[in-house]
Amino acid sequence: MVVGKGKSFLKWLSRWKTEHEAMLDDFKYSLHLLRRSPLSMVGLILISAFVLIAILAPLLTKYDPIEQDLPSRLQPPCWDNPFGRDQLGRDILSRVIYGSRISLRIGITVIAISATTGTVLGVVAGYLGGIIEEIVMRITDMFLAFPSLILAMAISAALGRSLENTVIAIGIVSWPRYARLARGLTLSVKEEQFVEAVRSLGASRKRIIFSHILPQCLPTIIIQATLSMGGIILTAAGLGFIGFGAEPPLPEWGVMISDGRNFIMREWWVSTFPGIAMLFNVLGFNLLGDGLRDVLDPRLRR
Amino acid sequence: MEKSLTTNTIVIAVIALIVGAAIGYVAHVPPEAQECPDPIIPDLLTDPATLIFGTDFSESVSLDPARAYEFWSCQITHCLYDTLVTFEQGDVTEIYPELAESWEVSDDGRIWTFYLRQGLSFPSGTPVNAEAVAFSFNRVCKLEQSASWILTQFGMTDGSTVALDDYTVQLTLDRKYTPFLFLSCLAFTTASVVDPVVVMEHEQDGDMGGSWMTDHSAGNGPYILENWDRGTEIVLRANENYWKGVPSLETILVKQLSEPADQRMMLERGDIDIAWDLPADMIDDLKGTKGIEIIEQPVFTQDYIGMNIGVEPLGDERVRDAIRWSIDYDGIVNEIMKGAAIKLQTFIPTGMLGYNPATPYYQNPEKAKELLAEAGYPGGFDIELAHAAAPQSRDIAAKIKSDLAKSGIRVTLAEMTSAMMYEKYRAQGLQLVLGGWGADYADPDGMAKPFADGTIKQLAWRNMYLDEYATNLTRAAMIEMDTAKRIEIYAELTDYILDHGCFAIMYQDVHQVALKTWVEGFYKCPLFALENFEEYYKETIYVLP
């Protein structure tokens, strides 16, 4: 019976492949172009490195990122502590390593929340049109008119300082962009012939939206998501600087840089190493996103 | 069309060139040269007639003496106005006459009569007489602002101060009080004497000039407020007709710099003369730097952990004691505060009458666990510690958390903005709180009331602490006339609160100020806001090493 199920699955898979042959070819071509873009490759390598570091964190360091050791506070980099110790004696290397987990967590959670909400809202608004579209778009405009850092600050101040609240604040700030993007894409896809065809065949609205329009929007949404990862991490850092953001003693990079800014003139290592880590992490996402944009831009494809 | 495109391109290129050149030129224009050379950087010069402070005074709301209550508000107000009596040179144990030459008290202690110095006048020409004093004090009582309680706590109201004749003024209190207590309150900026004519000239909607007084001065003090550019600077100009003599510094600037790193860089470069808010580590770094001097002064501010009696299990004295035995006081004072603190466990700080040097508590997790087991919590318990959103508070709170963990107490840290924290604190809604308290006047009563008296809505009350014995002692000390007896009462009270109160007092602050060596005559008063800027001056001749 298992074999039977397996066979029918394979059959389904090959049928799916032929149905979506064009899309798969497109996808393969995109990958090919991506591999030829050195910047994207560098970005991909950087991101993979950080993801690996995040996953392997406990194996990479023997120090607990939260454990204090006051007598050794502000110790400069040495063999035992390659990144030195901070103002409470905590090992900075391990805090940077565990910090990558936090940054990735923030980024992924925010994107998961905002991208899904925003895209769905945008596609629905774009497809249904009329008064629904107007209302959704006006609300989107309202949120977009806010400078994002200030809105995030206000929400964080309202909810209190914690990692969860930071994610919520940045999520609320980010969803409008996806909504607007998705709606624009929906408007252009809506008029295309294949949609007409499917509609005349009697497909339900829900099916049209989710099986046909949404997949068309995916590439752009993915690019937007990758590009915004960097901004999300920087916004979280900015919040940490002002006094919101992740709560101590969590080793979030932005908070670490901010905490170290009173030591920047002598004990430079407290701010510098998390700063460099953040720089490369965000740069990685930006490089990949930039490369992806080139690759997937229909105007620039050969 | 081609031609216009070429022209366009040329125009853009020319503009870009000009912008680039301008930036280049502007970046190479040397700064204006001035008078005094710095010993280490020969081309670093300074103006001997201007003193520049670098600090964060963004919390200041008003420079009206009836309203000023924040640190810099009071500090500036002190330079703009004179009071009846004062302290000198930072010594807060003795009262000196200022606008009042002498005074006497009635037999029942309720009526105070002050005999004023004659012949003084405000810059506007109005004489500084009893009417001005009466107006000023009655105004404070009438307006009822943040600092009014300094006078109203003695039962003073609008009308309690009366001008008997041109130079005699009489104050009526509700009962007798220790003279030093009352006089030290009169030395505080709330009891400043303002120019009644100028103030009432600017009255709007019955505010008694309050709006205008926010950023203008109407006093006969050593300095006049020239400008307050919020977010940027406060500018003071010397009062040419100051009766004690024209101050040596013509101009005093207080520059708003919220980043301590900025303050430090600008101090070393000579762009400011005094850096007020440098943290302990930066001060440590600067010690020994040529051209920079560090002044350290223990001040009447202390930091504590407050324990809310109403929250289980903090109601049990043994639990509170256990917490006191869990904290690593030495670690906090020596490692984190690094010289910016003195260990203190009783509520009267060094320098004040009644100081109690007892520091019996130290980190002893075994003893703490014993006490907890006795109280019925052998496995410890969970509790929340609220603290402010400042780097120092964060570090200390993190340390407390790890200290208490060793005794089995599991602490959750709750960082809050001041707005949130005060709201909850005033509603008796916090559990453990990391807080600080600064005295407004130099009398120990200013510390006793908040820490021991649970009937007043201050610190003890906010932790739901109400102990009749402590309250009675506090009240007794407030009216005790014999100084020796007072000290006895305070010794008793401080010991009592040490062991039975709802606080774990950790340390007294030492304010560290970094200044350029060319600033002379500087001293830091243990009580905030009583530095006399008119006594500072700058060296005009410098000998290069």
Next chain:
Amino acid sequence: MNFRAFVLRRLMLMLIVLFGVVTITFVISHIIPADPIGAILGPRAPDELIEKLRHEWGLDRPLHEQFINYVWNLLHGDLGKSIRTNRPIIRDLMERFPDTIELSTASMIIAVCFGIPLGIVSACRKDKIPDHVSRVFSLFGISLPVFWSGLILLMIFYYRLNWLPSPGPYSTYLRPPPVVTGFISIDSLVAGDVGLFIDHLRHMILPAFVLGFSSMASIARMTRSSMLEVLRQDYIKAARSKGLKERAVVFNHALRNAMIPTVTIIGLNYGSLLEGAVLTETIFAWPGIGSYITGAILYLDFQAVMSTTLLIAFTYSLCNLIVDILYAFLDPRIKYG
């Protein structure tokens, strides 16, 4: 739909958006269980006073009443009074907004001066080394946390090298010019004080650079992609086949059309620079609305938060509107509405 109707419709939409902004800010400011009066007066102020002031400021009235009051006052041009400074907010904003505008404008100039050439270079040498180098360089701008890079640059160029002056809008020993417009640069020229003018510009260099660096990326990218698209057009091929030199082709033909989308990006970025100023202003002691609103949020000065947010949103929407109009104007292919 004709042009006028288009503009009118956009204006109306802008008003609706701004109303929404005010509502959202009001909701956020008021769901906090915290006490602005207590925060401003500090821990030593007695409780009775706090109650009294709360009543004076109308903070004990029901929420919807406060909201209606606020909107009503807004419609009469009254932005309210700040609890912190005890002055009409419009005075606070008039003092501080010009400083942020100056900083944003200077940053935009720097971003444009660097971004456009970088974009052109990228486009003309696509996929070669200059392209990669300029792309990485501009991406650096949006990968660095501004508060960190700002402090480090300050340390290097002011503290160690002393090539650039202290944080702040002008040197500590100088006095500001008499207020005419509120813009220090303009006021100092009006007062004839050229030394102050130059001093002010010098003080603006570092913060403008730090802030402008972050906008550079999107300007460079937009220039690059629109140049690339334009360069592939037929009329470019025609120009090349006519034998024109590459430089002439790029500058005389391609650049002008490529600039249209870039101009829109510049306009959009200007609005977002107002936000970036928040962090930069703190590091460089710049007295603009970024630091003002940060303080207002920390002290829960509701009126100030709402009014300043409104101002920023208004400026941002205005920039968008102008950009949209310009775009519709410049590009004949765009239909209105």
